[in-house]
Amino acid sequence: MPRFLLNNTAIETDLADGMVLLDFLRQEQQLIGTRAACREGDCGSCLVLCGELNQDIMQYRPVTSCLLPLGIINGRHIVTIEGINVDTLNPIQQALVEQGGIQCGFCTPGLVMAITTFFLTASSSTESLAIDAVSGNLCRCTGYAGIRRALAVLCRQFDLGSSKPENRINDLIEWQILPSWFGDISHCLAELSEAGENTIPSMIDQQIKVAGGTDLWVQKAQQLVHQNLDFIDSDEAIELTQQNCTINAATRIETLRLSPLMQQHFRQIEDDFKLICSMPVRQQATVGGNIVNASPIGDLSVFFLALDATLVLKSGKQQRSLPLRHFFKGYKQVDLQVDEELVGIRFFCPDTPLNFSFEKVSKRTYLDIASVNSAMLIELQDDCIKTIHISAGGVAATPLYLQQTCQFLQAKKVTADLIKQALDIAQTEISPIADIRGSIDYKRLLLKQLLIAHFLKLLPDLLCWEDLR
Ligand SMILES: Cc1cc2nc3c(=O)[nH]c(=O)nc-3n(C[C@H](O)[C@H](O)[C@H](O)COP(=O)(O)OP(=O)(O)OC[C@H]3O[C@@H](n4cnc5c(N)ncnc54)[C@H](O)[C@@H]3O)c2cc1C
Ligand code: FES
Ligand code: FES
Numbered sequence: 047m048p049r050f051l052l053n054n055t056a057i058e059t060d061l062a063d064g065m066v067l068l069d070f071l072r073q074e075q076q077l078i079g080t081r082a083a084c085r086e087g088d089c090g091s092c093l094v095l096c097g098e099l100n101q102d103i104m105q106y107r108p109v110t111s112c113l114l115p116l117g118i119i120n121g122r123h124i125v126t127i128e129g130i131n132v133d134t135l136n137p138i139q140q141a142l143v144e145q146g147g148i149q150c151g152f153c154t155p156g157l158v159m160a161i162t163t164f165f166l167t168a169s170s171s172t173e174s175l176a177i178d179a180v181s182g183n184l185c186r187c188t189g190y191a192g193i194r195r196a197l198a199v200l201c202r203q204f205d206l207g208s209s210k211p212e213n214r215i216n217d218l219i220e221w222q223i224l225p226s227w228f229g230d231i232s233h234c235l236a237e238l239s240e241a242g243e244n245t246i247p248s249m250i251d252q253q254i255k256v257a258g259g260t261d262l263w264v265q266k267a268q269q270l271v272h273q274n275l276d277f278i279d280s281d282e283a284i285e286l287t288q289q290n291c292t293i294n295a296a297t298r299i300e301t302l303r304l305s306p307l308m309q310q311h312f313r314q315i316e317d318d319f320k321l322i323c324s325m326p327v328r329q330q331a332t333v334g335g336n337i338v339n340a341s342p343i344g345d346l347s348v349f350f351l352a353l354d355a356t357l358v359l360k361s362g363k364q365q366r367s368l369p370l371r372h373f374f375k376g377y378k379q380v381d382l383q384v385d386e387e388l389v390g391i392r393f394f395c396p397d398t399p400l401n402f403s404f405e406k407v408s409k410r411t412y413l414d415i416a417s418v419n420s421a422m423l424i425e426l427q428d429d430c431i432k433t434i435h436i437s438a439g440g441v442a443a444t445p446l447y448l449q450q451t452c453q454f455l456q457a458k459k460v461t462a463d464l465i466k467q468a469l470d471i472a473q474t475e476i477s478p479i480a481d482i483r484g485s486i487d488y489k490r491l492l493l494k495q496l497l498i499a500h501f502l503k504l505l506p507d508l509l510c511w512e513d514l515r
Pocket of ligand 1: 254256260262322323331343345387414416
């Protein structure tokens with residue numbers, strides 16, 4: 047039975063775990079400030095805050111309530127626009143009004159919640175960080191200039207650099223960005239957790255595993271309301287021991303993007319992962335969910351294939367390891383038993399940054415899935431290739447590890463001719479189909495260009511564009 051705090055009220059409901067929060071808010075609570083539009087995580091109209099206690103500090107994320115089943119928010123604090131509304135406009139609302147950031151107002155509640163999350167989480171009042179925070183919010187009227195002006199005004203008005211994480215909620219109350227009841231919320235949430243056990247999933251067969259729910263609720267929201275759901279433990283962890291990095295499958299994509307450990311080894315990850323989903327979806331979607339959904343263009347699958355990662359799969363007390371490159375069996379088919387759970391992703395990670403490249407081409411640069419994506423890891427020894435792993439998405443029924451291309455390149459001295467031959471071999475390994483994202487020839491050309499981009503980026507002293515085209 048889902049139990050959570052909604053604004054400053056404790057909620058316990060016997061409605062189905064699979065009902066999405068958006069419907070609960072609008073239909074059951076008449077909190078209609080949270081808007082329903084795309085219902086696919088694309089527009090941000092339905093954005094609310096989801097908070098949880100972490101070492102006595104409340105931590106908030108923006109989440110798209112249209113893709114968030116009630117079962118996931120057990121024990122969490124949900125904040126809607128009604129929760130932060132007071133008698134007068136708060137500074138965020140005021141700035142949007144004064145700077146022309148509102149026209150019809152449909153997107154405004156979601157936008158206000160996204161900016162509120164920026165204030166709750168950002169380390170400094172930097173305009174570019176504020177813009178990133180609203181990157182998942184589409185506005186159909188204002189043309190965004192007014193919204194940007196409002197963000198600039200707010201960043202000048204409030205100095206987040208002077209507000210420590212442990213004092214942040216109190217500072218926001220003082221700045222009148224949050225109402226005063228927020229001051230007690232950590233106690234209320236702790237009391238709620240103590241008041242009873244969370245739902246224990248029943249052991250009926252055919253349970254559907256739910257991680258972030260962002261794929262499941264786009265695919266079959268209505269069916270899921272009546273199904274038996276098994277909510278995966280939301281523990282996130284990224285650990286490095288003896289040059290082995292292990293990522294808990296429940297780690298969210300945004301956590302991976304911002305992880306200091308990952309940033310240390312993948313110098314571009316913070317920017318590269320901005321190309322994956324929108325910020326609120328990255329805050330909810332897990333690495334495991336991205337891999338198991340087996341999309342041929344899954345960005346995380348492509349990323350980890352180029353690390354030649356190994357999956358850790360668990361069923362009861364049984365555990366097995368499986369190279370990711372053997373996991374995908376056919377379109378949306380994976381080597382996973384009914385009762386098995388993906389618990390971790392492991393890859394070799396030396397002490398130095400990896401010579402790694404991730405590339406993605408989509409119709410729109412941001413907020414779009416790939417037409418073709420690819421990644422490459424290459425390490426040389428005396429100009430010869432010591433390690434090479436290359437992946438490709440959008441060019442077959444599954445994400446691909448380019449086995450023959452890698453085998454051909456292994457242990458060879460790098461020359462432009464060698465790379466050109468490798469590009470030809472890569473073409474023999476793929477079988478793209480024509481669809482809305484491009485013709486067969488276009489996708490073949492895209493992959494060739496992405497592979498050239500990897501080589502030029504990773505081996506700038508040995509190769510140049512003129513020799514490879
Ligand atoms: C608006 C939007 C934009 C997106 N853009 C991109 C994009 O640019 N690039 C991209 O790659 N993806 C994109 N996606 C897809 C997104 O990345 C996936 O929906 C997400 O990663 C799935 O993770 P989840 O935790 O939400 O999975 P869920 O929806 O919870 O689950 C997905 C599937 O995996 C299974 N599953 C989940 N975790 C496990 C586990 N640990 N063990 C066994 N089975 C499991 C579930 O049963 C289900 O079948 C987008 C999605 C949305 C909604
Ligand atoms: S309604 Fe568009 S993201 Fe939820
Ligand atoms: S003001 Fe109309 S959609 Fe943004």
